[in-house]
Each structure stands twice: as C-alpha cells, then as structure tokens.
Amino acid sequence: MSQISRRHLLRTAAAAAGGVMLAACTDGRSDKPDATSPGGGSDKKGxxxxxxxRPAKIQESPALKGKGLPPVEQRIPVNPYVIPHRWTGEGKYGGKLKMLAFGATGAANANSIAEFFYGNSPLRFLNDGLDVGPGLADQWSSNDDASEWTVHFREGLKWSDGEPFTVEDILFWWEDLVLPGHNAQTPPPSNISGKGTAVKMTKVDDHTLKFTWDTPQPLFPEQLATYVNGGLGRNGPTWVLPKHYLKQYHPKYNTKVPKDWDTPGGLWEQKADWKRNPDCPTLTGYRCKSFDNNTGIVLERNPYYWVVNTNGDQLPYIDEISFSMQTNAEALKLKIQQGAVDYCQGFFNQVSLADVSTLSRNKDSGHYDILLWNSGDGTGSIFFFNYDYIAKDEKYGKLIRDKRFRQAVSLGWDRKATRKSLYFNQGELTTGTIGPGTAEFHAEPDGPKLYQQWRDSYLGPDPEKAKALLAEIGLKDTDGDGYVEFPDGAPLTIQVPYSADISKPEADKDEQLVADMKKIGLHMKRVPMSPAAFGEQWTAGQLMSHTNWGNANGTSIMVVPNWLVPVNTAYWAPLEAAWYANSASGKNKEELDLAPLKRHPPRMEPEPGDPVEKLTSLYAQAKTEADPVKRNQLVWQMFKIHIEDGPFFMGSTANFPEPIVKNRDLANVPGPKNLALGGITGPWHIPAPATYDPECWYWTNPEKHS
Structure with a gap:
C-alpha cells in the first residue's frame, strides 16, 4: 500500500454543522470562484x-535567490510531496501573515501555533480525516496479519539547515528518549501492542524502517497521521528529531549534560523545540526566526521544505508568519475588527459563535470574511470528574466512582441553557459522547443506535431524578443549608478548579453549572488556578474535576481513544492512564511499595472488574483486530460501558460550527463547501489548519502585506 490505507464508513455530520449558517455570518465569499481566489470554486471539493x-519543473521563491543555497532541485526530495487539494491554485510569493496566539503561559505553550504545521508527520490525514495519505513517508505496507509494517521515507529529505534526514532521526527519539533508560517521554499508544509491549523498530536502510509488534497493529497508518508531531509531546507524539543537532544536549552523547536535562522547562525542552529555538532544525515549511515567550514568535520560510504545488512551486508562498501573544480575549477580538489579524481560528483564540454578530458588523472595514467550519465536537464545553481521585481522598473518590453520583450531576445540568448561551442554539443536545463523526457510530447495524443511546442517556434536565439518585446514595441535607452532606454528616463540596485563562462564555457556563447543582442540593465551588499548575496537578491526580475542554473526533475512535479508554493522562482517569502509558517501559514493575501519588510518575493499576479495567481489556483486543466488523463489535461493547456505567465525561452540545476569520486578500484558504466534511476543527489529532497546508496560502497582492 503506497497511498490510502482505508476509507472510513463515515459519510456524516457535516451537513448538521456545515449547513447551519448564522444570519449575521459571512456571505460565503471564500466558497465562490473569483479572480482573486484561483482554485477556490465550490466545484473543487476535498x-x-x-x-x-513530481512536476516537470520546480520553481523557488525569488527571496531565496542570492542566499548561497544549493539549487532548489537539490534541496527537495527526489519525490517531493505534491499538495493534493482540489481547491488550490497557483499562488504568488511574498508578504507576511499576521497571526495571534492566545494564552496565559506564553508562546512556548500556545497550541494554536503547533496546530499549524504538519511537516514533521510521517503520514497525513486527507479529506477531513476520512483518508490517509503520504507525508515524510511515501510508501508503507504490512504483512498479512498487520503485525509488521515497513515504512519508506522520501529520499533526499533535508532538515531546515540542509542536513539530510534519515531514519536515525526517528530511532534517536525512540531509543534515546522513549525506551527504558532515560524515559524522557512515554510511548504513544500506537507503539504499544495488545499485550502491552513496545514495538520493535529495525533499520532496513537510511530511508526504511520496519515496525514489528507481538500482536497485529491494523490501524498503524492512521496513527502515523495523527497530530502534527515533531514537537515535545504537547500536540501528539514526537516521532522525529534532528539527531545531528540535538545529540549534543543528550547525556548519552555528551557526558557534560546536566542530570536534570529532561525536566519540564529544562535544557532539553528549550533546545528541542524548533518553535522557540532558532538553531533547532525542523522539517516544517517554516523555521524559527525569533522567539520571545511574552511577545510571540516570528517564523521564516524553510528553504529546504519538501512540499511543492502542482505547478512545481516550492512552498511556502508567504515569506514570514508572526504569532503575537495575547492574554486578553477582548483585546484580541478588537484587533480582529481593526483588520490587524490575517487569520484566526476560533477555538484556540477565544473566538466563538457568541462573537460572530459583533465581528460581522466590522468585516467590511476590517477587510475579512467569517467562515463556519464543522467543529466535529461531541461534547461542546465539557465537565468531568477525576475518576482516580480516590488515590488522593478515599471518601470523595468512592463517591466519584459511584455511577449514580455522576449520573445525578449529569441529570441536574440544564444543557438547553448552555446551548443557548454558548452556541446560539446550534448543534444538538448531548450527554457527551465521542465526536459524532466517529466512524464506529456510522457502522451498521449497532453504531447509529448506540450513538443515540449514549447521546440521550443522562441528558436531562431532570432535577427530581437527580435528587432521588443522591438520596439513594445516602446523601442528604442534615443541617438545613440547602446542600446535601455525606452519609456521616460531613460537609460535601465539589471543587471545580479552572485555569485562569478561561474564556468568558465558558466561565459563564461553569457558573450556570454551579447554579444548576444548587437546584439539586449539591454544593459546587469554582477554584481558580494558574494554567501551568492546573495541567501539572491534573496529570498528577491532585484535582477533583476538570472543565472547559471539548471532545471531538473524525476518524475511527481506535486511532485516538483518549476519551473512550484511559490511555492519556490529560483525560478523565489520569493515574490509570499513566499506568497504561508506562506498561511498555518497565516502570510499572517499580515503586509498587509506594502509594499511587508517590510514584514517579504518579500512576495506579485498574482494579479487576472496574469499568476502566473492562475498557482497557476491550481496547487491547480491538486495537489488534484486523477485521473491521469484529473490531466495531468490540468498540460497541466499550460504548455500552460508557452508557451503562457512565457518564465518565459530560458535555452539552455536539456538532456546532466554529468561526474562522480570514483576510479577504488571503487565497488558497478553503471555504467549508470545498472540504469533504465542511472542514473539521475540533480534533487535535486531525490538526487544523495543518491538514489544509497553510504553506500553500498566498497573498493576491503580496506587496500590500509586506
């Protein structure tokens, strides 16, 4: 197999989201073919x-001439990646792109920056995640039972400093950072077999790697396409690092490297992140020109980028991209209205449907359009408990693990009010599921039925039923203050910690949730935290609950199963997820005499018969099942556990549209009608806009944007 691994059964939810247009929104200008948007016609879809x-002739940006570089034909692979988008056309070189990045912890942690660049990924998603295509690798194949995959990488690939890429750059990540020894990173689920053992990587030659598991791994191509990769694990697995540069900062190759080289914020993190270290080579279309954690990042063209347009133009077209840091959401929106922002994707930058009306009033003076892409979201703004809080507090932990308690909270939430205030009555009400675009929801015969059952399972609002469930547990108001206490009379308060950079609409949702819980007699209290502390304490199992996130999907759920089964510490069972993540490293054999929170990292083994143990067991079977029909049946069993023993996470609104703001002079940016599912912005593992190759965007009048 050299191109497409499989076609999902999904033919779905885009109509629900993409067909919804707010009255105040764009006129759809970017969907219509015109003189300033070649290739932008709605008849060119997906x-x-x-x-x-490879095009017969390769051209480069005039800005690269006279720079002392080798000829462009020698800077790109023998077989460069040719962008496959039907909606793109020939562009123009030049100009700068002004972007904003919202966050309270600085440019180093701004997710919107990482989601832009797909250049470090072995394979890539196409058609909004329906298909898998080549990336750094141009060919891949498996044996009969998919327990062995051979991946061939493009010959002639070069890092941004001109040094050759080889499979040693992948083995460096795997052998020197992941495998037992340093354990600076944990292996991604794709590299753990159904028996919990690590994949074996074997170098065939400089451009070919063989991957061998002790069980089948049928979804490996899709897993290779997930996230943007090439970073430090924040937006997905790393996979590839420039060994020729970074080995000087690794103790295996340099004995002078300090012992704390891999601690958060330490030497390795500073040097290995190409977005903040101008000296660190990258394979993306842009390389770091300057970095300031407080003010932002400036990126410049990578002269060795391995991607070309269909006419032979080496990408990118635009000379520079600047990401300016913003910590105030209202100031960010004002800059958009003033025309000071060329492109803004809503989710990462605190721009929501609530802002469309205001932004639309200024789109002519600000010279921008507003597009509505499909979010692919299965929850909207979310709430979930730490299922592993029992390791910190046994009394609260047992309560959280009682499904009746979680069901009472879900039934007490007035989701209609949330959908109205956050999503302007767009999308569908939901208890909270995996994204509606998930392939297994659309597989017959059980998929559609199970989606509806899960969506409606604890939807509410039904305050009386919620109160009855609390009473059934033995929770009652013993002191007459309107709130229930524990059965022994001890006070009961549900803490809702939240990051200080929360957006106002989601803060309003949380306040509504607190008010809704008061109606059923449950005392819920919001607790502000610094963004950095919030993330660290959550993965360490210290926090009681989590809010203000979302759950989206657009592929098979087995590709990125984080919400379905605990395999990632950022989700609803962080300590049991850490146990799974370390199952192939040998760490789980250590520190067994210590309490879960005292281990390094904090982790705990699932209890026999517990829903997490059942989910983990089914996941181990499903991930190795090559027959898609049998695999779906296993996934459906996992759905049933969420329906019967959940909810493990709670949402409010699914399948709502997300606003995208775009300067009218910016071309080769698709409108929703150009894309297979109307665009998909919610799932981080189908990175947007990276999947639409921002490197091919260009200015119709670059001289005005220089």
Missing amino acids: DVTEALK
Whole structure:
C-alpha cells in the first residue's frame, strides 16, 4: 500500500454543522470562484487520494535567490510531496501573515501555533480525516496479519539547515528518549501492542524502517497521521528529531549534560523545540526566526521544505508568519475588527459563535470574511470528574466512582441553557459522547443506535431524578443549608478548579453549572488556578474535576481513544492512564511499595472488574483486530460501558460550527463547501489548519502585506 490505507464508513455530520449558517455570518465569499481566489470554486471539493507526480519543473521563491543555497532541485526530495487539494491554485510569493496566539503561559505553550504545521508527520490525514495519505513517508505496507509494517521515507529529505534526514532521526527519539533508560517521554499508544509491549523498530536502510509488534497493529497508518508531531509531546507524539543537532544536549552523547536535562522547562525542552529555538532544525515549511515567550514568535520560510504545488512551486508562498501573544480575549477580538489579524481560528483564540454578530458588523472595514467550519465536537464545553481521585481522598473518590453520583450531576445540568448561551442554539443536545463523526457510530447495524443511546442517556434536565439518585446514595441535607452532606454528616463540596485563562462564555457556563447543582442540593465551588499548575496537578491526580475542554473526533475512535479508554493522562482517569502509558517501559514493575501519588510518575493499576479495567481489556483486543466488523463489535461493547456505567465525561452540545476569520486578500484558504466534511476543527489529532497546508496560502497582492 503506497497511498490510502482505508476509507472510513463515515459519510456524516457535516451537513448538521456545515449547513447551519448564522444570519449575521459571512456571505460565503471564500466558497465562490473569483479572480482573486484561483482554485477556490465550490466545484473543487476535498483532496485527491492518489499521490501526484513530481512536476516537470520546480520553481523557488525569488527571496531565496542570492542566499548561497544549493539549487532548489537539490534541496527537495527526489519525490517531493505534491499538495493534493482540489481547491488550490497557483499562488504568488511574498508578504507576511499576521497571526495571534492566545494564552496565559506564553508562546512556548500556545497550541494554536503547533496546530499549524504538519511537516514533521510521517503520514497525513486527507479529506477531513476520512483518508490517509503520504507525508515524510511515501510508501508503507504490512504483512498479512498487520503485525509488521515497513515504512519508506522520501529520499533526499533535508532538515531546515540542509542536513539530510534519515531514519536515525526517528530511532534517536525512540531509543534515546522513549525506551527504558532515560524515559524522557512515554510511548504513544500506537507503539504499544495488545499485550502491552513496545514495538520493535529495525533499520532496513537510511530511508526504511520496519515496525514489528507481538500482536497485529491494523490501524498503524492512521496513527502515523495523527497530530502534527515533531514537537515535545504537547500536540501528539514526537516521532522525529534532528539527531545531528540535538545529540549534543543528550547525556548519552555528551557526558557534560546536566542530570536534570529532561525536566519540564529544562535544557532539553528549550533546545528541542524548533518553535522557540532558532538553531533547532525542523522539517516544517517554516523555521524559527525569533522567539520571545511574552511577545510571540516570528517564523521564516524553510528553504529546504519538501512540499511543492502542482505547478512545481516550492512552498511556502508567504515569506514570514508572526504569532503575537495575547492574554486578553477582548483585546484580541478588537484587533480582529481593526483588520490587524490575517487569520484566526476560533477555538484556540477565544473566538466563538457568541462573537460572530459583533465581528460581522466590522468585516467590511476590517477587510475579512467569517467562515463556519464543522467543529466535529461531541461534547461542546465539557465537565468531568477525576475518576482516580480516590488515590488522593478515599471518601470523595468512592463517591466519584459511584455511577449514580455522576449520573445525578449529569441529570441536574440544564444543557438547553448552555446551548443557548454558548452556541446560539446550534448543534444538538448531548450527554457527551465521542465526536459524532466517529466512524464506529456510522457502522451498521449497532453504531447509529448506540450513538443515540449514549447521546440521550443522562441528558436531562431532570432535577427530581437527580435528587432521588443522591438520596439513594445516602446523601442528604442534615443541617438545613440547602446542600446535601455525606452519609456521616460531613460537609460535601465539589471543587471545580479552572485555569485562569478561561474564556468568558465558558466561565459563564461553569457558573450556570454551579447554579444548576444548587437546584439539586449539591454544593459546587469554582477554584481558580494558574494554567501551568492546573495541567501539572491534573496529570498528577491532585484535582477533583476538570472543565472547559471539548471532545471531538473524525476518524475511527481506535486511532485516538483518549476519551473512550484511559490511555492519556490529560483525560478523565489520569493515574490509570499513566499506568497504561508506562506498561511498555518497565516502570510499572517499580515503586509498587509506594502509594499511587508517590510514584514517579504518579500512576495506579485498574482494579479487576472496574469499568476502566473492562475498557482497557476491550481496547487491547480491538486495537489488534484486523477485521473491521469484529473490531466495531468490540468498540460497541466499550460504548455500552460508557452508557451503562457512565457518564465518565459530560458535555452539552455536539456538532456546532466554529468561526474562522480570514483576510479577504488571503487565497488558497478553503471555504467549508470545498472540504469533504465542511472542514473539521475540533480534533487535535486531525490538526487544523495543518491538514489544509497553510504553506500553500498566498497573498493576491503580496506587496500590500509586506
């Protein structure tokens, strides 16, 4: 197999989200073919699924001439990646792109920056996640039972400093950072077999790697396409690092490297992040020109980028991209209205449907359009308990693990009010599921039925039923203050910690949730925290609950199963997820005499018969099942556990549209009608806008944007 691994059964939810247009929104200008948007017509939809041949002639940006570089033909691979989008056309070189990045912890942690660049990924998603196409690798194949995969990488790939890429750059990540020894990173689920053992990587030659598991791994191509990769694990697995540069900061190759080299914020993190270290080579279309954690990042063209347009133009077209840090959401929106922002994707930058009306009033003076892409979201603004809080507090932990308690909270939430205030009555009410675009929801015969059952399972609002469930547990108001206490009379308060950079609409949702819980007699209290402390304490199992996130998907749930089964510490069972993540490293054999929170990292083994143990067991079977029909049946069993023993996470609104703001002079940016599912912005593992190759965007009048 050299191009497409499989076509999902999904033919779905885009109509629900993409067909919804707010009255105040854009006129759809970017969907219509015109003189300033070649290739932008609505008749050119999606991506081709056959690899395109190398153009007869390769051109480069005039800005690179006279820079002392080798000829462009020598800077790109023998077989460069040719962008497959039907909606793109020939562009123009030049100009700068002004972007904003919202966050309270600085440019180093701004997710919107990382989600832009797909250049470090072995494979890539096409057609909003329906298909898988080539990336750094141009060919891949498996044996009969999919327990062995051979991946061939493009010959002639070069890092941004001109040094050759080889499979040693992958083995460096795997052998020197992941495998037992340093354990600076944990292995991604794709590299753990159904028996919990690590994949074996074997170098065939400089451009070919063989991956071998002790169980089948049928979804490996999709897993290779997830996230943007090439970073430090924040937006997905790392996979590839420039060994020729970074080995000087690794103790295996340099005995002078300090012992704390891999601690958070330490030497390795500073040097290995290409977005903040101008000296660190990258394979993306842009490299770091300057970095300031407080003010932002400036990126410049990578002269060795391995991607070209269909006419032979080496990408990117735009000379520079600047991301200016913003800590105030209202100031950010004002800059958009003033025309000081060229592109803004809503989710990462605190721009929501609530802002569309205001932004629309100024779109002509600000010279921008507003597009509505499909979010692919299964929850909207979310709430969930720490299922592993029992390791910190046994009394509260047992209560949280009682499904009746979680069901009472869910039934007490007035989701209609949330949908109205946050999503302007767009999308569908939901208890909270995996994203509606998940392939297994659309597989017959059980998929559609199970989706509806899960969506409606504890929807509410039903305050009386919620109160009855609390009473059934033995919770009652013993002191007459309107709130229930524990059965022994001890006070009961549900803490809702939240990051200080929370957006106002989601803060309003949380306040509504607190008020809704008061109606059923449950005392809920919001607790502000610094963004950095919030993330660290959550993964360490210290926090009682989590709020203000979302759950989206657009592929098979087995590709990124984080919400379905605890395999990632950022989700609803962080300590049991850490146990799974360390199952292949040997760490779980250590520190067994210590309490879960005292281990390094904090982790705990699932209890026999517990829903997490059942989910983990089914996941181990499903991830190795090559027959898609049998695999769906196993996934459906996992759905049933969420329905019967959940909810483990709670949402409010699914499948709502997300606003995208775009300067009218910016071309080769698709409108929702150009894309297979109307665009998909919610799932981090189908990175947007990276999947639409921002490197091919260009200015119709670059001289005005220089």
